[in-house]
Structure formats: structure tokens, C-alpha cells
Amino acid sequence: MDEVQLEWMNEGHCRWYPPAAFFPSDGVGVDAARQICAECPVRAECLEYALDNRIDHGVWGGCSERERRRILKRRRQEAAAAV
Template identity: 80%
Template structure:
């Protein structure tokens, strides 16, 4: 991974919180992490990074693991339909 690929991370709101805040064990924690991500200036880059790298755990770009799986599934289906 090239450092230039993750320079956006320096601008993330997550830098002000402990990593555990983004790896919650319950729905309340997911909601709190989403709120932190909500106004983050690099939210889209964060989500795309997680999707491209198939990161399975935690809240990235305001999306839980389940939400990211749905996004990937939808993108695969759209690709198949477009083919």
C-alpha cells in the first residue's frame, strides 16, 4: 500500500477517538461510530478504502460490516446487469 493512498486518513474525525470506538460490540456502539463519521470530510474515501480492501470488521465511512457487505453485493449485481 502506497502512503499516498491513505493520506486522507490524517483528515478523518476518527483521529480524535480511540480505535475501539469504531470496532463496537453492539448496536449502540455502531450508532455512536456512525455519528462520528456523519460529518467527516473523508467519509467517502474511508468507505471506498474499506470496500476496496474488503475490510470485514468495524465501522468505516459510517457503514457497519453488514452495510458494506450489502453495498458490495449490490455493486456486483449492477456489474452483472450491465454486462
């Protein structure tokens, strides 16, 4: 992936926080990360990046690992139904 495709990362609110804030070990940490993501201007790009790259850990685009798995499952089901 080239730098142009990742330019959106420069606009993320996460750049002002330590990476550990987005890789929490509990639900409280996930909620705190979601609050940071809530008003982020590149939230959608961040989520799509995590989904496209099958990132298994951390909060990306305001979604936990479990939420991203659900999104991917739903998209697979919708794609199968559309065929």
C-alpha cells in the same frame, strides 16, 4: 499501498477517538461511530478503502460490516446486469 494513497486518513474525524470506538460490539456502539463519521470530510474515501480492501470488521465510512456487504453485493449485481 503507499502513503500518498492513504493521506486521507490524516483528515478523518476518527483520529480524535480511540480505535475501539469504531469496532463496537453492539448496535449502540455502531450508532455512536456513525455519528462521528456523519460529518467527516473523508467519509467517502474511508468507505471506499474498506470496500476495496474487503475489511470485515468495524465501522468505516459510517457503514457497519453488514452495510458494506450489502453495498458490495449491490455493486456486483449492478455490474453483472450491465454486461
